[in-house]
Amino acid sequence: MANSSALLSEIRYALVPIPDGRRGAAMPVLASKLVGPAPRAPLVARPRLATMLDVATTRPLTVVTAPAGWGKTTLLSEWARDTRRGPTAWMTIEPGDDSDSLWTHLHASLSAAGAIGGYGRRPVPVPLSVSRRVYLCELATVLADSPVPVRIVLDDLHHLADPDASRDLDFLLRHAEALRLVVAARTEPSLALHRWRLGGELTEIGADDLAFTxxxxxxxxxxxxxxxxxxxxxxxxxxxxxxxxxxxxxxxxxxxxxxxxxxVDRLTGDQPAIAEYLDREVLACQSPYERDFLLATSVSPRLHGSLADALTGGTDGERILGEFVRRGAFTVEIPGEPGWYRYHPLFAALLRSRLRRASPDRFSELHGRAADWFASHGRSGAALDQALAGRDWHRATAVLFGHWHRIATCPDGPGTGGAAPPPEDVLHAAPELALAYAAHLLSVQDGIGAETFLRLAGAGLNRHRADRGSPARTVYTVLRLALARQEANPAAVEAIARRLLVDVNSGHADHNVRVRAIARTALGAAQLAAGDRGAAERNLVAGAHVADRAFLPCARHACSARLAVLWAGRGELGHAERVAQEVLRAPTCTGRCGADRRAAAYLALATVSFERDRLVDADRYLDLAANQPQHDPFVAAGVATTRIAVHHARADLAAAYDTLRAARRDREAIATAYLRERLTVAEAELRIGCGDTAMARALLQPMLDAVREPPPDLAVILARSYLYDGDHRAAARALPQWADTGAGPLALRLDAGLLAALAAHRGADPRRAGDILERTLELAEPEGFRRPFTRGGQRVRRLLANHLDAGTARWSWVRDLVETGAERAAAAARAPSLVESLTDRELTVLRYLQGTMANSEIAGDLSVSVNTVKTHVRNIYRKLAVTGRRAAVRRARELTLL
Structure with missing residues (x-):
């Protein structure tokens, strides 16, 4: 590339020969079009993008598309200057360039880069001296024979309007095997991208990739x-x-x-430097009609073709918005919402500012039109935002009191966020307006601001002596409930929900039915977070029933999703799976409660997958649940504890501890004492997994001291710890009743039954162990439970194999469980073996290394000196050929030492 740059620096201007039939014309070649522009300022190093381009150019075609100012040219110019990447031909396309100009300049650039011409190579005729097809065939043949990939960079390809040029580029790309074409444009180029995309031979780099981190x-x-x-x-x-x-x-x-x-705090699109850039690079490229379209539609942060038509009075809103996206006019499609668009926030702010200054009356009128459109299309939260932004107080309160049940419980998502409130004296005189602003601030998740306006509204309602059952008082209380849920405060949610149920009349008016549905749904969710599963189930079932009567599908699905989690945890896997899938198949909700219910449904499916030993599916569902924005503490804690259990089932205790620590930093996952206890129980299980049984029991002791008799879940963990220590009698004594139908959740009963069978086996009572195991299998089979048997380790596999030999009514299923265990054991046996065995003491220390105890704590637990522990650790590292604690644990698992 250095030689080509030197050559181009000498060729300032040239005339290319043309065929006799076109004598008298000449095609100029400008060297400035054949090299990427040199940087005018220090560049931000972006190695991630250079690497992305390096990987991309292992494929034939790379397309870089983004609006103006996203750094396309700068990136490609810097990347192309690196001579280590091989020959690179560059051409900058300019307005007015046609097919002749393209091939003339590209020919010169390829020659300068050494990709064509030169001693011993097949000559390529000058572009205009032969027919275009002959030239392309000759060029493709030479490029196909190149011993190294030849890169061509075409910058600003959106300026090339000649359709023949696009067809010619496609032809060359298909027939020149060594060619790597990289194009940059503000719009998607008119190449046959669909074919390259289908064949996996296209790399697309967009604005999201080019954005600064x-x-x-x-x-x-x-x-x-x-x-x-x-x-x-x-x-x-x-x-x-x-x-x-x-x-x-x-x-x-x-x-x-x-x-x-x-x-930074005051940054908007009408900041002079940004406004000037957007004026010249974006607005100047639009027709007068399109500029007016942009102004009129800027009042809404989200746009649909039909909404655009309502704002402009036109009929081509969908077409124009799609055209803006295609032309890179700072307009993007909203992911996951077909037909919806938005402008870049700085561009939208510039447009709104100009509209407000040019025509204040039109600005308010357009907000009113947007509010009416959103209200008529079931997006009441957005309608409220638009009415407030247009300072139409009457319309705002009408929207709130007409749609309060949806605005408070299922906001539409991010609103305008810029609605300035009226003077305080107006709010004092109209508490309903203060409620409207509180609802708006809740929709943008400004809890502090919402609290301020709720206090204003409450004071106003008290001055007006509003009745407890009045619409204004009901809306006030429902908004208080929404704020408590947003703040992940289950205790406040429960108190407010109970107040709503007391205040509402027992009649069947739509208003009262809606209040009961909202209150029951919220109360059930709060009781789940408090650990009162029985009361939660009753309220959620009632809430789903009342929500059906009130025609509130969001509330019904919210109840059903949480019930699915509850039933999955109880062991009703089939029922939970069906309900969760029904929730996910329901019509997509446009509000935030859609994310809430999806998170709960995914958690239920993750629990089902975990218990059926489909850990890959469990991971996938947990990721989907975690990616949903929601404020339900029970779901947040459930995702964490289920992920900890999945890691534990894989014997990845380090990852399990990382998840545990992250959960304890999550405000929602530790919102109640019950949820904090669930995390402590999860830690106790992990402590047993790494051999620290004494610490496991110590963690449980405060919970045990608070009750007369150990709850079944704690009793099972105690039994497991005793069995790990080799005390099968203490394990049997600790176990709760499990064989009877009403003895607790099925998953817990199965764990207890399996521990009872293991204790009997360790006590040399194989007949009793077989009877207990058969009863456990009988309970597990109908719901498809596998996890207790397939993840129970070598002792459980041996117990199942013995049971198979002794005879069982579930021979085929038990054989499948045994074979699954045998496959895992065989896979472990194929792992490399140790050259020098670990001593018993070193194996004991190794088990401690799975946890988080420091060397001093391990020494205290083993009653040895810290130096002794350090010596054991050094020996472990040496024998396992590792240099760190995590690597030692990982290596030990590969060798089945853990």
């Missing part, structure tokens, strides 16, 4: 001497969505400022 944003600021605290760097990236040009423009504005943080 937080680290890259910090680097850009540092290059201009701007020092911002980490939260403000993150805020700048969020405001700009990582738009590189926007970040660079803001860094220049911040240079020399005494307080650059305030510029």
């Amino acid at each position: 937080v680290a890259e944003t910090a680097d850009a600021l540092a290059q201009h001497g701007v020092d911002l605290p980490a939260p403000d760097v993150d805020a700048l990236r969020v405001h700009t969505e990582g738009w590189p040009a926007g970040i660079r423009l803001m860094t220049r504005v911040m240079c020399g400022q005494a307080d650059p943080v305030q510029l």
Whole structure:
């Protein structure tokens, strides 16, 4: 590339020969079009993107598409300058370029890069001296014979409007095997991308990939001497969505400022530097009609074709929005919501600012139109946001009191966030308006702001002496309930839900039925988080029934999803699976409660998969549940404890402890004493897994001291710890009653039954062990439980094999369980073996290394010195050929030492 750059620097301007039939014309070649532009300022290092391009160019075609200012040219220019990557031909496309210009310049660039021409190579005719097809065939033949890949970079391909050029590029790409074509454009190029995509030979790099990361944003600021605290760097990236040009423009504005943080706080699209850029690069490219369309539709943060038509009075909203996306006009499709679009936040802010200044009356009128459209399409939260943004107080309160049941319990998602409240005296006189602002702030998850307006509303309602059952008082209480749920405060949720149930009349009016449905749903969720599963089940069943009568499908599905979790935990796997799948198949909810119910349904399916020993499926469902934004403490804690159990089943105790620590930092997962106890129980199980049985029992002791008799789940853990210690009599004494139908959740009964069989086997009573195991298998088979048997270790496998030999009514199923265990044992046996065996003491220390105890704690537990423990640890590392604790545990598992 260095030689080609030198050659191009000498060829400032040239005339390319043309065939005799076109004598008198000439095709100029500008060297400036054949090299990427040199950087005009220090560049932010972006090795992740260079690596992405390196990987991408192992395929024939790479397409980089993004609007103006996303760093396409800068990235490709820097990448192409690296001569280690092989010959690279560059061409910058400009407005007015046609097919002749493309091939003339590309020919010159390929020659300069050494990809064509030169001694001993087949010559390629000059583009205009032969027919286009002959030229392309000759060029494709030469490029196909290249011993190394030949890269062609076409920058700003959106300027090339000649359809013949696109067809010619496709032809060349199909027939030149060594060619690697990289194109950059603001719009998707008119190449046959569908064919390359289908064949897996296309790499697409978009605005999301090109966006600055937080680290890259910090680097850009540092290059201009701007020092911002980490939260403000993150805020700048969020405001700009990582738009590189926007970040660079803001860094220049911040240079020399005494307080650059305030510029981040006040950043909008009408900041002069950003406004000028968007004017020239985006708005100037639109027709007058399209510019007016942009202004009119900027009042809504989310756009649909039908909504755009309502705002503009036109009929082509869907077409124009799609065209804006295609042309890179700072418009994107909203992922997962077909037909919905949004503008880049800085672009939208610029448009709104100009609309408000140019025509305040039109600004308010358009917000009113948007509010009416959203209300008529079932998006009442968005309708409220629009009415408030347009400062139409009457419309805002009408929307709230007409749709309070949905606004409070299932907000539509991110709202406008910029609705300025009216003066305080207006709010004092109209508490209903204060309620509207509280509801709006809840929708944008501003709990502090919502609390302020709820206090104003409450004071106003008290002054007006509103009755407890009045609509305004009901809406106030329901909004209080929504705030308590958003703050993950189950105790407050339960108290407010009970108050609602007392206040509501026993009649069957729509209003009262809706209140009961909302209150029962919230009360059941709070009781789950408090550990009162019986009461929770009653309220959730009642809530689902009342929600059906009130035509509140979201509330019904919320109840059903939580019931599925409860039933899965109880061992009713088939029923839980069916209900969870029904919830997920229900029509998609546009509000946040959709995420809430999906998280619970995925958790139920994860529990079912775990108990059936489908750990890969369990992982997948847990990931889906964790990715849903929701505020249900019971679900958050359930996801954590189930993931801990999955890690434990795989004998990955380090990952299990990492999950446990993360859960204890999660405000929602530890919102109640019951949920904190669930995490403690999970830790006790992990302690037993790494041989620390004394610590496991110590963790449980405070809970045991608080009750007269150990609860069944704690009794099972105690029994497991005693059996691990080799005390089968203590294990048998500790076990709860499990054989009877009403003895507790089925999963717990199976664990207890299996422990009882193992204790009997260890006590040399094989007949009793066989009877107990047969009863356990009888309980497990109908629901498809496998986890207790397949993840129970070598002792359980041996017990099952003996039972198979002794005879069982479930011979085929037990054989399948035994074979599964044998396959795992065989896989473990294929692992490499140790050269030097570990001593018994070293094996004991190794078991401790699975946990989190320090060397001093291990020494105290074993009654030896710390130096002795350190010596054992060094010997373990040496014998396992590792250098660290985690590596030792991992290696030991490969060798089945753990």
